[in-house]
Amino acid sequence: MTKKPVLHYFNGRGRMESIRWLLAAAGVEFEEKFFETREEFEKLIQGGALMYEQVPMVEIDGMNLVQTRAILRYIAAKYDLYGKNLEEQAWIDMYVEGLRDLSDMIMYFPLSLPKEREMNLEYILQRATTRFFPVYEKALRDHRQDFLVGNRLNWADVQLLEVILMVEECKANVLSGFPLLQDFKVRTSQIPTINRFLQPGSQRKPPLDDESIGTVKNIFKF
Ligand code: GSH
Numbered sequence: 001m002t003k004k005p006v007l008h009y010f011n012g013r014g015r016m017e018s019i020r021w022l023l024a025a026a027g028v029e030f031e032e033k034f035f036e037t038r039e040e041f042e043k044l045i046q047g048g049a050l051m052y053e054q055v056p057m058v059e060i061d062g063m064n065l066v067q068t069r070a071i072l073r074y075i076a077a078k079y080d081l082y083g084k085n086l087e088e089q090a091w092i093d094m095y096v097e098g099l100r101d102l103s104d105m106i107m108y109f110p111l112s113l114p115k116e117r118e119m120n121l122e123y124i125l126q127r128a129t130t131r132f133f134p135v136y137e138k139a140l141r142d143h144r145q146d147f148l149v150g151n152r153l154n155w156a157d158v159q160l161l162e163v164i165l166m167v168e169e170c171k172a173n174v175l176s177g178f179p180l181l182q183d184f185k186v187r188t189s190q191i192p193t194i195n196r197f198l199q200p201g202s203q204r205k206p207p208l209d210d211e212s213i214g215t216v217k218n219i220f221k222f
Contacts, residue, residue: 004028004030005059006032007019007031007058008032008033008035008055008059009035009056009057010035010215010219011036011205011212012205012215012216013107014107015107016055018072018103019058020197020205021158021162021204022072022075022076022081024193024197024204025158025191026079027079028079035219036219038218038219041055041219052066088149088150091148095139096156098132099162102124102128103162106170110213125167128167132163133175133178136148136178137179140181153188153191157188160184160188161184164184
Protein backbone atom coordinates (compact mmCIF):
# COMPACT_ATOMS: atom_id res chain seq x y z
CA MET A 1 0.00 0.00 0.00
CA THR A 2 1.35 3.45 -0.93
CA LYS A 3 2.10 5.66 2.06
CA LYS A 4 -0.19 8.65 2.46
CA PRO A 5 1.49 12.05 2.01
CA VAL A 6 2.14 13.77 5.34
CA LEU A 7 1.63 17.54 5.50
CA HIS A 8 3.63 19.55 8.05
CA TYR A 9 2.19 22.95 8.94
CA PHE A 10 0.20 24.76 11.61
CA ASN A 11 -3.49 24.00 11.91
CA GLY A 12 -4.70 26.72 9.54
CA ARG A 13 -4.91 27.72 5.91
CA GLY A 14 -1.84 29.80 5.07
CA ARG A 15 0.31 28.47 2.27
CA MET A 16 -0.74 24.85 2.89
CA GLU A 17 -4.41 25.28 2.01
CA SER A 18 -4.06 25.10 -1.76
CA ILE A 19 -1.98 21.91 -1.29
CA ARG A 20 -4.81 20.40 0.77
CA TRP A 21 -7.27 21.42 -1.96
CA LEU A 22 -5.23 19.86 -4.74
CA LEU A 23 -4.69 16.55 -2.95
CA ALA A 24 -8.37 16.42 -2.00
CA ALA A 25 -9.47 17.16 -5.58
CA ALA A 26 -7.14 14.41 -6.82
CA GLY A 27 -8.84 12.04 -4.38
CA VAL A 28 -5.63 11.49 -2.42
CA GLU A 29 -5.90 10.84 1.31
CA PHE A 30 -3.31 12.64 3.40
CA GLU A 31 -2.19 12.97 7.01
CA GLU A 32 -1.39 16.20 8.77
CA LYS A 33 1.16 16.88 11.48
CA PHE A 34 0.51 20.24 13.09
CA PHE A 35 2.92 22.25 15.19
CA GLU A 36 1.36 24.67 17.62
CA THR A 37 4.34 26.38 19.21
CA ARG A 38 7.63 27.96 18.19
CA GLU A 39 9.42 25.12 20.01
CA GLU A 40 7.66 22.46 17.95
CA PHE A 41 8.48 24.33 14.74
CA GLU A 42 12.13 24.62 15.78
CA LYS A 43 12.24 20.90 16.49
CA LEU A 44 11.15 20.27 12.91
CA ILE A 45 13.88 22.60 11.65
CA GLN A 46 16.50 20.90 13.83
CA GLY A 47 15.41 17.54 12.44
CA GLY A 48 16.82 18.76 9.11
CA ALA A 49 13.70 18.11 7.04
CA LEU A 50 13.10 21.73 6.01
CA MET A 51 15.47 22.75 3.21
CA TYR A 52 14.96 26.48 3.83
CA GLU A 53 13.85 26.20 7.46
CA GLN A 54 10.35 27.00 6.21
CA VAL A 55 7.03 25.26 5.78
CA PRO A 56 4.87 24.03 4.04
CA MET A 57 6.64 20.68 3.87
CA VAL A 58 5.08 17.54 2.45
CA GLU A 59 6.50 14.07 2.88
CA ILE A 60 5.65 12.26 -0.32
CA ASP A 61 7.28 9.47 -2.33
CA GLY A 62 10.28 9.37 0.00
CA MET A 63 10.97 13.11 -0.34
CA ASN A 64 10.55 16.06 1.98
CA LEU A 65 9.10 18.50 -0.54
CA VAL A 66 9.22 22.23 0.26
CA GLN A 67 8.36 25.47 -1.58
CA THR A 68 4.63 25.77 -2.15
CA ARG A 69 4.76 26.03 -5.93
CA ALA A 70 7.13 23.08 -6.26
CA ILE A 71 4.87 20.97 -4.07
CA LEU A 72 1.75 21.95 -6.02
CA ARG A 73 3.39 21.31 -9.36
CA TYR A 74 4.58 17.87 -8.24
CA ILE A 75 1.10 16.91 -7.06
CA ALA A 76 -0.55 18.32 -10.19
CA ALA A 77 1.82 16.40 -12.46
CA LYS A 78 1.66 13.18 -10.43
CA TYR A 79 -2.14 13.10 -10.37
CA ASP A 80 -2.67 14.19 -13.97
CA LEU A 81 -4.00 17.67 -13.17
CA TYR A 82 -1.30 19.51 -15.12
CA GLY A 83 -2.48 19.44 -18.74
CA LYS A 84 -1.49 17.10 -21.51
CA ASN A 85 1.35 19.05 -23.10
CA LEU A 86 3.71 22.01 -22.54
CA GLU A 87 1.24 24.47 -24.02
CA GLU A 88 -1.55 23.44 -21.64
CA GLN A 89 0.93 23.57 -18.77
CA ALA A 90 1.88 27.13 -19.70
CA TRP A 91 -1.80 28.17 -19.62
CA ILE A 92 -2.33 26.38 -16.33
CA ASP A 93 0.76 28.14 -14.89
CA MET A 94 -0.49 31.56 -16.03
CA TYR A 95 -3.90 31.04 -14.44
CA VAL A 96 -2.45 29.56 -11.28
CA GLU A 97 0.06 32.39 -10.83
CA GLY A 98 -2.69 35.03 -11.15
CA LEU A 99 -4.77 33.14 -8.61
CA ARG A 100 -1.75 32.97 -6.32
CA ASP A 101 -1.35 36.77 -6.51
CA LEU A 102 -4.96 37.20 -5.44
CA SER A 103 -4.93 34.51 -2.76
CA ASP A 104 -1.69 35.93 -1.27
CA MET A 105 -3.48 39.27 -0.75
CA ILE A 106 -6.28 37.44 1.05
CA MET A 107 -3.83 35.35 3.07
CA TYR A 108 -2.15 38.50 4.42
CA PHE A 109 -5.43 40.40 4.95
CA PRO A 110 -6.05 39.16 8.54
CA LEU A 111 -2.69 40.72 9.48
CA SER A 112 -3.86 44.20 8.42
CA LEU A 113 -3.57 46.98 10.98
CA PRO A 114 -7.06 47.87 12.27
CA LYS A 115 -6.92 51.31 10.63
CA GLU A 116 -6.01 49.78 7.25
CA ARG A 117 -8.48 46.88 7.29
CA GLU A 118 -11.27 48.51 5.34
CA MET A 119 -8.92 49.98 2.74
CA ASN A 120 -7.16 46.62 2.26
CA LEU A 121 -10.48 44.82 1.86
CA GLU A 122 -11.62 47.35 -0.75
CA TYR A 123 -8.35 46.85 -2.59
CA ILE A 124 -8.70 43.06 -2.64
CA LEU A 125 -12.28 43.24 -3.92
CA GLN A 126 -11.37 45.83 -6.51
CA ARG A 127 -8.46 43.71 -7.78
CA ALA A 128 -10.59 40.55 -7.76
CA THR A 129 -13.40 42.08 -9.79
CA THR A 130 -11.44 44.28 -12.19
CA ARG A 131 -8.19 42.40 -12.75
CA PHE A 132 -8.50 38.70 -11.94
CA PHE A 133 -12.11 37.47 -12.27
CA PRO A 134 -12.54 39.03 -15.75
CA VAL A 135 -9.62 36.91 -16.96
CA TYR A 136 -11.24 33.64 -15.84
CA GLU A 137 -14.72 34.69 -17.02
CA LYS A 138 -13.28 35.42 -20.46
CA ALA A 139 -11.24 32.20 -20.46
CA LEU A 140 -14.37 30.13 -19.84
CA ARG A 141 -16.33 32.09 -22.46
CA ASP A 142 -13.64 31.80 -25.17
CA HIS A 143 -12.65 28.24 -24.38
CA ARG A 144 -16.30 27.03 -24.31
CA GLN A 145 -15.48 24.09 -22.07
CA ASP A 146 -16.40 23.34 -18.50
CA PHE A 147 -12.76 23.85 -17.51
CA LEU A 148 -10.14 26.57 -17.94
CA VAL A 149 -7.71 24.49 -20.01
CA GLY A 150 -8.33 21.38 -22.11
CA ASN A 151 -11.54 19.48 -21.47
CA ARG A 152 -11.00 18.06 -18.03
CA LEU A 153 -10.35 19.21 -14.50
CA ASN A 154 -6.86 20.57 -13.85
CA TRP A 155 -4.87 22.37 -11.16
CA ALA A 156 -6.02 25.83 -12.34
CA ASP A 157 -9.70 24.86 -11.95
CA VAL A 158 -9.12 23.60 -8.43
CA GLN A 159 -7.29 26.77 -7.45
CA LEU A 160 -9.92 28.96 -9.11
CA LEU A 161 -12.69 27.39 -7.04
CA GLU A 162 -10.60 27.75 -3.87
CA VAL A 163 -10.01 31.43 -4.56
CA ILE A 164 -13.63 32.16 -5.55
CA LEU A 165 -14.76 30.78 -2.20
CA MET A 166 -12.11 32.81 -0.37
CA VAL A 167 -13.22 36.04 -2.04
CA GLU A 168 -16.87 35.23 -1.35
CA GLU A 169 -15.95 35.05 2.33
CA CYS A 170 -14.93 38.71 1.98
CA LYS A 171 -18.08 39.66 0.01
CA ALA A 172 -20.85 37.13 -0.57
CA ASN A 173 -22.17 38.52 -3.88
CA VAL A 174 -18.78 39.21 -5.44
CA LEU A 175 -19.56 36.96 -8.44
CA SER A 176 -22.71 38.91 -9.35
CA GLY A 177 -21.15 40.30 -12.56
CA PHE A 178 -19.59 36.97 -13.56
CA PRO A 179 -22.23 34.49 -14.74
CA LEU A 180 -19.79 31.91 -16.11
CA LEU A 181 -17.82 31.90 -12.87
CA GLN A 182 -21.08 31.35 -10.98
CA ASP A 183 -21.81 28.29 -13.15
CA PHE A 184 -18.21 27.14 -12.81
CA LYS A 185 -18.46 27.33 -9.04
CA VAL A 186 -21.63 25.23 -8.93
CA ARG A 187 -20.28 22.70 -11.43
CA THR A 188 -16.86 22.16 -9.87
CA SER A 189 -18.29 22.08 -6.33
CA GLN A 190 -20.28 19.02 -7.41
CA ILE A 191 -17.25 16.98 -8.46
CA PRO A 192 -17.35 14.16 -5.89
CA THR A 193 -13.79 14.55 -4.51
CA ILE A 194 -14.23 18.32 -4.23
CA ASN A 195 -17.72 18.03 -2.83
CA ARG A 196 -16.40 15.79 -0.05
CA PHE A 197 -13.72 18.37 0.77
CA LEU A 198 -16.39 21.08 1.01
CA GLN A 199 -18.38 19.17 3.62
CA PRO A 200 -18.03 19.96 7.32
CA GLY A 201 -15.47 17.75 9.05
CA SER A 202 -13.10 17.55 6.04
CA GLN A 203 -9.44 18.65 6.25
CA ARG A 204 -10.35 22.03 4.75
CA LYS A 205 -9.47 24.83 7.16
CA PRO A 206 -11.57 27.85 8.16
CA PRO A 207 -10.31 31.43 7.78
CA LEU A 208 -7.87 32.49 10.52
CA ASP A 209 -9.56 33.87 13.64
CA ASP A 210 -7.91 36.23 16.12
CA GLU A 211 -6.68 33.41 18.32
CA SER A 212 -5.00 31.54 15.47
CA ILE A 213 -3.41 34.78 14.24
CA GLY A 214 -1.78 35.05 17.69
CA THR A 215 -0.53 31.46 17.43
CA VAL A 216 0.88 32.00 13.93
CA LYS A 217 2.65 35.21 14.98
CA ASN A 218 4.16 33.36 17.89
CA ILE A 219 5.35 30.41 15.79
CA PHE A 220 6.90 32.47 13.00
CA LYS A 221 8.02 35.38 15.20
CA PHE A 222 6.54 38.37 13.42
N1 GSH B 1 8.59 30.54 -0.79
C1 GSH B 1 8.19 29.72 0.33
C2 GSH B 1 7.00 28.84 -0.06
O1 GSH B 1 6.20 29.28 -0.90
O2 GSH B 1 6.86 27.73 0.44
C3 GSH B 1 7.84 30.63 1.51
C4 GSH B 1 7.54 29.79 2.73
C5 GSH B 1 7.27 30.62 3.97
O3 GSH B 1 7.48 31.85 4.01
N2 GSH B 1 6.80 29.93 5.00
C6 GSH B 1 6.55 30.53 6.28
C7 GSH B 1 7.72 30.15 7.18
O4 GSH B 1 8.09 28.99 7.24
C8 GSH B 1 5.28 29.97 6.91
S1 GSH B 1 3.89 30.21 5.88
N3 GSH B 1 8.30 31.12 7.87
C9 GSH B 1 9.39 30.90 8.77
C10 GSH B 1 10.65 31.57 8.30
O5 GSH B 1 10.69 32.08 7.16
O6 GSH B 1 11.59 31.60 9.07
